[in-house]
Amino acid sequence: MHLTPDEEAMLAGEAGTPVKWALDYQLAVGEFFGAERFVPVRSAHAHCDGEALGEAGVRFLEQLADQGALTRVPLTLDPRSTDFSCALDIGQDESITDRERRIIAAMTRMGALPTNTCINYQTVDVPHGGEHLAWGDTGTVIYANSIAGARSNFEGGPAALAAALTGRVPEYGFHLDRHRYGTVEVELATQPADSSDWGAVGCLVGRRFPGYWEVPVLHGAEDNPSPDELKQLGAALASYGSHAMFHMVGLTPQARTLDEAFGGAGPRERLVIDEAALREAYQSFVPESDTADIVVFGTPQLSLFELRELAERFRGSQVQSTVYATTSASVLSSAQEFGYAQTLRESGVRVLSGVCFYLMTARDLARRNKFRTLVTNSSKLANIISGYGYNPVFRRTELCVEAAISGRIRE
Amino acid sequence: MTELNGAPGFGDEVLAVALVSGDAFSARYDLDHVTGVVSRESHDLYGRTIAGKILVVPSAKGGTATGWRLLDLTSRGLAPAGLLLRKTNPVLVQGAVFAGIPIMHELNPDPVTSIRSGQSIRMRPREGRVELLELS
Known part of the structure; x- marks a missing residue:
């Protein structure tokens, strides 16, 4: 990867041990995906619940904080594994609440906002077109890429934190125009009537076309879905398909027409979702x-x-x-x-x-x-x-x- | 000896027994993190442990938790020795690099169809090469 003088200095440890760790780490990931350079990000969003981190992850965060790590761009946090106000009432024990408190303490020392939300895009950090982000929680990424036209890959917790410490990410995947065009076409031959129906659509599309690099293009919706319906659709696509972006013709910013969504090329495959298919999505859960x-x-x-x-x-x-x-x-x-x-x-x-x-x-x-x-x-x-x-x-x-x-x- | 070739991956050379699945993988969706055993009933590796194996899967599934989880599994001796994918998403790479687990993808021929569970394989990530040894 091409490094700027600033990045060379980070790598040499001139900005401290945590930043050196972060850039080293980002470089390894960037090189895996053939990135040529870093791009600056406006904000980072890290998923860091105690269940995912385990003791090893918590100690890693505490060590980084002890070393003086400080965020360079706003860092918000995804949900926790516990609601402190009722943890014991619902059958969780103190080892869980203790771990979450340690995570929040370490993250806050580094400058994070302990927002503990996966709907940052509806509340504390609304994304906009063209900006680069380092967001984790797949639902936040697919919303930012698809609805706002912002640019982010799925960033796992350590990757989002590293981006917050260096203020940048390696430029690969959804930061690049060439990965943001549609690959498969989805026609809605029935009209979703409940936000869960949009989740069912995401389930069907994700199951049929799984893979991070797929970008489904949806069309045929007669009514403009609400933000909450788009939230369900995106979360389901990301969960079932591991998708990071979709287009909806006439709604999302890079899809004024079907042709624009596909960048002039055609779809590789096509899926029609009718009433029977939608029903089947529900009935597959017995x-x-x-x-x-x-x-x-x-x-x-x-x-x-x-x-x-x-x-x-x-x-x-x-x-x-x-x-x-x-x-x-x-x-x-x-x-x-x-x-x-x-x-x-x-x-x-x-x-x-x-x-x-x-x-x-x-x-x-x-x-x-x-x-x-x-x-x-x-x-x-x-x-x-x-x-x-x-x-x-x-x-x-x-x-x-x-x-x-x-x-x-x-x- | 058959070889798979492709782009350079991440990590050091590793020799271990393959565990091959036709299903995509996520350390959150599919794994009991306490035991390292595949806990999703519909997964074709249900009930199997991934510890010490080279896990061979078509793709990475779902969310971002794998970014943290592989380090936690490594710290408790439950992590896979290596990861081979037809095509990966970023999170599995971020998790593997964080935990120091070798990972490769985009190899020819396809690892999922050309490797059998129980076969010993050697990953050479820097060279973009995987060697299939005799069935153990």
Whole structure:
């Protein structure tokens, strides 16, 4: 890779040990992907929950902080594995909360903002076109690339942190124009009616065309989807397909026409999603029993609009299942001010802040609380959670609310 | 002796037994991180341990957790000895480099179809070369 004099100095250790580690590390990754140079980033977003880090990862962060590491660009953080306000009540133990506190302390010493959100793009750090970012959490990356026209690869926690310390990333993948054109075409022959339907679309497209370097181009939507629907679509594409970018003709900035989305070339393959296909996405998740052990809303964290919608659906009811709704601290603060959180709590819904369910030591929670069948309107959560020993049941929001209230899954 | 050739990868030379899967891999989605055993019931390696093996998979799956997880697995002796992919995403490379695990992709012929589980293989990442030895 070509290095500027500044970067040569970092590599020589002139900016301190942490920066030398960071640039060395970025250089190795950049060379793997054939990057020719570094490009500056405006912000970094690091995923760093305690379950992923383990003791080795936490010690690494503490050592970097002890060495005086300091961020050069804003660094925000993805959700934690625990909500400190109720960790012990829901069956987590102090080893989990202690680890999260150590992570936040080390990250904060380095200059990070402990936002603990995976919807930074809807709240604390809205991306814009043309800028380079070093974001982790795949849902944030696909939103920034696709909806905003910003440029980021999936940056794992150490990579996002390294970028925050050097203020740059190696230029490969979605930083380059040539990887940002469509590769496959997806026609919507049916109209998604619920945000979970957009998650189902992402599930079908991701399963059919898996791979980081695929860029699906969607068309055929009659109505303009809401930001929350696009959030579900992006999160599902990233989860099932490992996709980092999609186009939607007439909506996303690099897709005014189908032709523009493909950069003049044609699609390699084509998929039509009709009503039957959409139904099949839900039916591929088969409940083992009709009892909903737990119902989860979130993944990605809920917006204020979604919390308001849930509050309206639950108002006046009492849930029979364990029910979690996950969001960020800033959204929860508004939801409390506007009364939505209170309404949900009165119905027995636990509103959790700063977390996402699958990060919450889900295997231990299952064992301690006898969770097996999990009902959710998030296709991303349904995908991930089966690796944690759950029987995931992905359903439309209305059916999830009904299951939460009755404790039973209606087919 | 058959060889696979391609672009230079990351890491030191390593000789180990291959564990081949037709399914994509994520250290979050598919693995019980406490035991290092594949815990996704629908994965074709369900119940197998990846520790000490050269894991051969078509692609990397899902999210960013693998970026941290491989170091944690390494610290507890549960990490794979190497990673061979048809085509990888950045996160698995970031995780492998962070943990010091050799990783390669884009090789010819395709590692997933030309390597069998149980076969001893030697990765030479700097040379962009993988040697398939006799079945062990």
